Amino acid sequence: MQLTGVKAHIWQRISAIYLALYFPLLFWQSHSINLLETPSFKNWIEQVFTPAFTLASLLAFGLLISHAWVGLRDIMIDYLPANRVRFWLWLYALFLSFICIDVIALIAWAVIPAFQP
Amino acid sequence: MKLIINRYNPENDQAPYEQFFEVDDALIQPDTMLLEVLQMVREQDPSLGFRSSCQEGVCGSDGMNVNGKNHLSCITPVTSLKQPIVIKPLPGLPIIKDLIIDMKLFYQQYQDVKPFLQATPLNPSQEHLQTPKERAKLDGSYECILCGCCSTSCPSFWWNPDQFSGPAALLAASRFVIDSRDIKHIERLKELDSPTKTFRCRHIQNCTDACPKGLNPSRAIQELKSIMVKES
Ligand code: SF4
Ligand code: SF4
Ligand code: FES
Numbered sequence: 001m002q003l004t005g006v007k008a009h010i011w012q013r014i015s016a017i018y019l020a021l022y023f024p025l026l027f028w029q030s031h032s033i034n035l036l037e038t039p040s041f042k043n044w045i046e047q048v049f050t051p052a053f054t055l056a057s058l059l060a061f062g063l064l065i066s067h068a069w070v071g072l073r074d075i076m077i078d079y080l081p082a083n084r085v086r087f088w089l090w091l092y093a094l095f096l097s098f099i100c101i102d103v104i105a106l107i108a109w110a111v112i113p114a115f116q117p
Numbered sequence: 118m119k120l121i122i123n124r125y126n127p128e129n130d131q132a133p134y135e136q137f138f139e140v141d142d143a144l145i146q147p148d149t150m151l152l153e154v155l156q157m158v159r160e161q162d163p164s165l166g167f168r169s170s171c172q173e174g175v176c177g178s179d180g181m182n183v184n185g186k187n188h189l190s191c192i193t194p195v196t197s198l199k200q201p202i203v204i205k206p207l208p209g210l211p212i213i214k215d216l217i218i219d220m221k222l223f224y225q226q227y228q229d230v231k232p233f234l235q236a237t238p239l240n241p242s243q244e245h246l247q248t249p250k251e252r253a254k255l256d257g258s259y260e261c262i263l264c265g266c267c268s269t270s271c272p273s274f275w276w277n278p279d280q281f282s283g284p285a286a287l288l289a290a291s292r293f294v295i296d297s298r299d300i301k302h303i304e305r306l307k308e309l310d311s312p313t314k315t316f317r318c319r320h321i322q323n324c325t326d327a328c329p330k331g332l333n334p335s336r337a338i339q340e341l342k343s344i345m346v347k348e349s
Contacts, residue, residue, distance in 0.1 A: 005309075005316035006345045077312060078276050 008070045015063035022060040029053055041110070061103060065096055118145055118154065119201035122165065125212050133212065137201070138162070151190040151198070152179055166215035174329065177264030180207050181216050187266035187327040207269035209278060222278040223265050223285065230282060230290035230309070235301040251297040258292035258337055260330055261285060267324035267334050273317040280313040284324035284334030287315060291337040294344060306345050315341055 029048045049057065073089060080088050118140045125133035138158045145154070152169055159165045167190070169179040174192035181190055182205040184198055195202065206212050211219040236245050268274045268283035282290065290309055293299050309315045315338065324334040 005312050005314060006342075006349045008312060009316055009342065010346055010349065074312070074316075078273065078317065082277065082280070 008073075011063075011066050012070045015067035018063050019060060019067065022056065025053075025056070026060075045110075065100060069093070069096055118142055118195065120154070120158065121201050121203045122158070122215070123205040124165075124215050125206075126164070126166075126214055127212075135203075145195060147194075147196055149195050151183065151188070151193040151195050151202070151204075154195050154202075155190060155204075166213075166217050168217055175262060177262035180264040180266045180269070180329075181205065182207055182269075187270045187329075189264055189266065189329040192329060207265055209269045209271075209275040210265075218265075218269075220265055223268055223283065224263075226268070226278070226282045226286040227263065227289060230286045230293075231301075231305070232286075232289040232293065234293065234296065234299055236298045237300055245298040247297055254295050254297075255292060257332055258288055258295075261288055261292075261332060262330060264329060266327045266329055267332075270323040270327040271318075272321060272323070273319060277313065277317065281317040282309070282314050284318070284338065287318065287341060288332065288334040288337045290315075291341040294341060303348070306348060309341065310345060310349075315345065318342075 026048075069092075072092060076085060076088055076092065120138045120140065121135050122138060123133050124130070124136045138161065140154055140157050144157060150172075152172060155165070155167055155169075159167075167179065167181065169191060170176040171178075172191045174189055177189070179190045180187055182188075183190070183193060184203055187207055204216065206216045206218045210222060213219050234245070239245065263285060265285060267288075268278075268285045271281075271284055273281050274283040287309075290305065294302060294305050299305075318335070318338045320335055320339060322335045325332070325336070328334065
């Protein structure tokens with residue numbers, strides 16, 4: 001529960017607007033690519049994740065995590081027994097951190113090498 | 118006229134139970150209010166507990182849940198109600214006896230928003246002046262009679278009545294935040310900025326639907342949130 005009420009509220013709105021724009025864009029980027037010739041992860045990454053779109057996607061990922069944090073945090077505050085809610089929030093924060101580490105690892109081991117010549 | 122009333126006397130009963138009552142239809146006029154019918158029931162059974170005082174929708178003491186919706190019994194015409202009329206205490210707060218609930222948490226939340234003017238020292242030669250426009254902004258928020266019909270219909274308040282301020286307290290908070298004479302605007306907003314206070318409101322609008330004075334706490338909370346966003 002690091003975020004205050006109003007900051008969480010603002011982040012929730014910003015991330016919602018950004019993600020609402022991002023996902024159609026992701027769909028648009030993906031729908032036109034040609035995977036039939038050489039269907040591979042490398043091929044997909046190269047075609048979809050242009051440098052600009054990669055930046056937009058990293059931002060989307062960050063905002064998705066913050067959106068998920070605030071959203072589920074609020075539900076947990078509402079519905080979990082008050083005496084244990086801090087523990088569950090801590091566990092949830094840990095879970096989201098694991099997802100972040102996973103995605104960073106994925107970028108380091110799979111996405112970056114895919115760009116190597 | 119048929120009524121089903123929730124009864125509970127903590128000295129004798131393990132749990133609340135329902136009791137059926139019947140009142141002679143000849144006693145009911147088109148303008149008979151529910152409170153008068155409850156008084157007739159109490160003549161049959163003097164042990165029935167409910168609160169009332171002004172009998173004209175001013176004191177806010179007789180809030181109760183009637184056919185699933187919170188009402189003030191003194192201004193609810195019985196002829197408008199479907200029978201049997203099912204009457205329960207306001208939900209979400211502990212029952213003291215029958216239809217009487219313990220409003221301690223509700224009042225605590227009200228007290229916590231400092232529901233009084235914090236203005237510059239009063240100059241005795243004149244009052245704290247306000248333009249008619251500034252005064253008009255308070256319409257719709259100062260009329261609250263603290264009946265509790267709103268907060269006890271709010272799911273967020275049911276879950277955490279000790280943490281979430283609830284619509285009545287937030288309506289009062291917004292009334293002082295927008296008052297041109299109040300000088301503790303910033304401090305008030307800071308105190309309301311917590312994940313468990315203002316921002317537990319999900320704008321389900323049960324509160325607005327329940328308010329017997331026709332006030333709109335949900336809109337006031339929405340405005341409070343936008344003031345907080347603008348000033349953060
Ligand atoms: S609008 Fe907000 S305060 Fe009103 S009932 Fe819904 S959650 Fe509660
Ligand atoms: S806002 Fe309406 S329902 Fe809520 S306490 Fe005030 S008068 Fe009662
Ligand atoms: S008795 Fe006072 S409001 Fe109903």
